[in-house]
Amino acid sequence: MRLTCPLCGDRDRREFYYYGAEDYLHRPAEGAPLADLDNYLHLRDNPAGVTKDLWYHEAGCSQWLLVTRNTVTHEISGVELVAGRKA
């Protein structure tokens, strides 16, 4: 598996650290219902198909990346920087 970091370019899997689902970018606002926090922290989909998750370019530019990939075909269809991204 390889990821194309928007800054560093095409890199080997070993340079990256997997964090988890894109959900981590959508922290509920302060005072949100407990159910939302429960969802944010614990409830995950397990899609057969396109999914988005967070990877850290640990041995490269040290940026967090939002990766779009397909769990069935293993195709990587997008890698973008989390920093400077419009929410």
Add this chain to the structure above:
Amino acid sequence: MPELIAKSALEGRSLNLGGVSLAEVDVGPITSVAVLPGGAKTVARGLKALGLAMPEPNTFVEKKGLRIVWTGREQAFLIGAESPVLEGAAVTDQSDGWAVLSLSGPAAADVLARLVPMDLRIVACPVGTALRSQLNHMNAVILRTGDYAFEIMVFRSMARTAWHELETATHMVAARAGVKI
């Protein structure tokens, strides 16, 4: 205050084997320049006075013995002389935090290819390339300084491990070259 004697991590160690030279090098002061939000313009002005600019990702530029190396988003290392104050940037002295090794000779890329998960052929990694990648398991900044020359920056605490890895790989490449098939 008494004059303190700066000591390098490997006391200038060097090795020549199989047409490959490995040596610790003293690159002078190393300063991290991290551009603060909104600081790009003033930093650019400050660097321009030195004849330099923030480098493009994966590159370094050298002018009159002063080198500026891309080390991340909105970040670079200024190497070779004390950095002036650069308005709009967090400027920190990193000189004591790094060990720098030079690896040169016709087989230098073959040695490095055993440790670095990158295409190091000159077509893919031309002179002026600066890679943040790994030297085996160590984070490193790898500079392509010549057709047959690299400089490898590792955390100073990793200096002897980095030397060991490179020395071993150099022996293996030399041994491989000596095997007739």
